[in-house]
Amino acid sequence: MKTTLSLFAIFLTLNGMASNFQDTVMVDDLWQKEKNIKFVPNLQDSLLSNREMQITDTLPTQKKSKIRILSSSSSGLTIIGSGNDTEIEILGNHKYKNKKNKGYQNFSGHWCGFNFGFVNFTNTDYSDYSASEQDFMELDYANSFVMQFNILEQSINLVPRNNFGLIVGLGLEYQRLRFENKHQSICLDENNRIMPYTLNPDWKVKRNSFKTLYLTVPVLMEVQFPARLRKKVYISAGFMGGIRLHSKTKIVYKNLDGNKKKDKNSDNFNMIPVKADVVARIGYHNLNIWGSYTLTNMFKSNKGPELHPYSLGIGVTF
Template sequence: MNNKLLVLLPASLISVAAFGGVSKDTVVVKSTSSVDTVVSKSSSIVKHNIASVKENVDTVVVTVGKRGLYVSEDLNGDVSVWTSKHKKKEKNFYSHLSGFGLGVNVYLNKDGAMKLPDQYKDMDLNVSKSINVVLNLFDVSQPLISNKLAITAGVGTEWHNYRFSEDITLVKENGVLKTKALTGNVVKTKLTDWWLNVPVALELNGGKYNSFYASFGAVGSLLLNSHTKVVTRDGGKQKDKNWNAFYLNPFRVSLMAKVGYGNFGVYATYSLVQMFQEDKGPELYPFAAGVTLNF
């Protein structure tokens, strides 16, 4: 180490210690051939190295806490001294958007009730068997405040199973959706749709994965396919699937909420877009709620 730098080093350490708020620390410098280390001991900080010194050619870097002091000698022998504050290491944000969800789904009228229009009243649902399945495959996040608040987005998929309580199925007739009564020993009849989802949400959590979290946002969805399924038992079990869009809106935007702790939570979604195309079917809005296992 250059002699002039050695003369300035003790004064630099005293200056940085005073500037960094550690004036009571005792700084001991131990020099090696390549790297100098500074160990600090005080009544408030024990067995922690909060200062370091590194020599690089004609520059000595002195670090105390979050402060750095640079001492450099140029070719003419002039010495420059300056300080800087170290950038705080960014912490990761732990999103809870990805996961598997299982719940029930229904459709509501424009007033938020389950009462159906008279001409579609036989579309009443068996709610306990109307199963909603959500699978969010992966997500990304952009922290807004430290590692506790962030915008998260992802890609996933979702299935709605609307299990009819009456023995009916859906058909397209004269450009509109209608119900058709079924005969025989009907075991099951339902409408199923499958969606590609892109959720975007604002999430607040405790700064780590195993913490309480709350997430609110929206889900954009694209219809992939849909079908009705009728299962009867007349002289043997028979299944009949009819693959058709049934005038379902191909795009959907839903409000989303998700709260929980760590790997577990509850979720709810409500579509802002009608389930069926306007004037093609009843004015209904899908709603789903359930539990989720995050990963």
């Protein structure tokens, strides 16, 4: 009987010690090279911020996890372990758990919004045209612009800190290209080839434009910093595909009688149906500066000059 009571007393003692161990963890301060036993309920208040530490449960079954204390606020302690950002949350006297990615704002890219910029051509080639037809699509840069209406966006986070990810979306791009020579537009000849079209020199031409409309689909990579602030600096770059929806020329002039006229001609003008742009932007919060360059030629091969539009402008994201 005495033996049974002794064993029962030892069991109670060991059980009490195990219960106490369940409420404690071993904290190894990797900066100060110190080890201390801390109670889990008081762990959050007893650890210093901005210290790299290693927490080990006092029970031998618990694996070690290396953590960096970034905050000692009441919401929890942000830690880094096993290559992922996690947060230790104090739940009670006997348990705590890790939460992935907590403490960082959700990744949200910068695509939806409105962009405005100016357009011009580069890498031009008029070698298939006569000397008198050279540069017949030269633009009035100050009056040639692009507007982008970016309406749909999907952001995909790629890192634990939620500050680097992939952006895909949908938008519309409208270009109004104003010709430098107001008395020269474009047309298709009998061979279905883009050619210059000279207007009556006695007309008083007010506007002479070539307009296009594209459905756009971006695939961008974006990095944001600093990671923890809501208002961030960001840099994004990638590609933007475009599907041509409409194209036309528009000439506004007064004829010899002084009457105001508008000549519009909608056609595909031998433009390729799709385009591919390389795009980049840098911004802060809702404002950005952006640029793009069209990798594809504007017209089909041997049906028009070699032209590659480029744009530079400012944007506002929503």
